[in-house]
Amino acid sequence: MTYDNDNIFAKILRGEAPSFKVYEDxxxxxxxxxxxxxxxxxxVIPKDPTQDIFNADPIILGHTMETVQKVGAAVKxxxxxxxxxxxxxxxxxxxxTVFHLHFHILPRTDGVDLKMHAGGMADFAELELHAQRIKxxxxx
Ligand code: 5GP
Numbered sequence: 691m692t693y694d695n696d697n698i699f700a701k702i703l704r705g706e707a708p709s710f711k712v713y714e715d716x717x718x719x720x721x722x723x724x725x726x727x728x729x730x731x732x733x734v735i736p737k738d739p740t741q742d743i744f745n746a747d748p749i750i751l752g753h754t755m756e757t758v759q760k761v762g763a764a765v766k767x768x769x770x771x772x773x774x775x776x777x778x779x780x781x782x783x784x785x786x787t788v789f790h791l792h793f794h795i796l797p798r799t800d801g802v803d804l805k806m807h808a809g810g811m812a813d814f815a816e817l818e819l820h821a822q823r824i825k826x827x828x829x830x
Pocket of ligand 1: 698707709710721722723724725726778779785786787788789807808809
């Protein structure tokens with residue numbers, strides 16, 4: 691399978707589809723998942739057209755992980771949670787639905803279960819507020 695330039699994250703990167711951005715640098719972008727499994731569910735992607743982890747340039751992967759670390763810490767602070775789960779799926783059989791490499795940042799709290807993967811759209815006003823909270827934590 692070759693990289694599909696029309697996948698939704700490629701469109702977000704080109705500005706052809708909307709997103710609630712929380713962080714961007716030369717190599718990566720972080721934005722809210724529109725179908726969050728938990729409040730604060732954030733995605734980090736490399737800007738490089740990369741289908742999955744096995745097709746990633748190790749240098750780009752390193753930059754992307756730096757962003758995962760930075761944004762993960764900001765999500766933890768913004769949502770005041772004791773734990774952060776990272777998830778990263780490769781291939782349809784593993785549950786990957788968008789074929790541009792991405793890392794899920796999932797706030798975790800004892801007793802709060804994750805909702806179904808890609809279960810339902812969030813309220814956009816709420817996603818905007820959540821993005822603002824994470825950006826404020828990144829700036830603090
Ligand atoms: P995967 O199953 O590939 O690991 O995860 C894809 C993720 O992308 C899912 O959590 C899904 O909710 C999210 N997603 C799908 N379409 C969009 C979209 O248009 N915008 C954003 N921000 N997230 C999306």
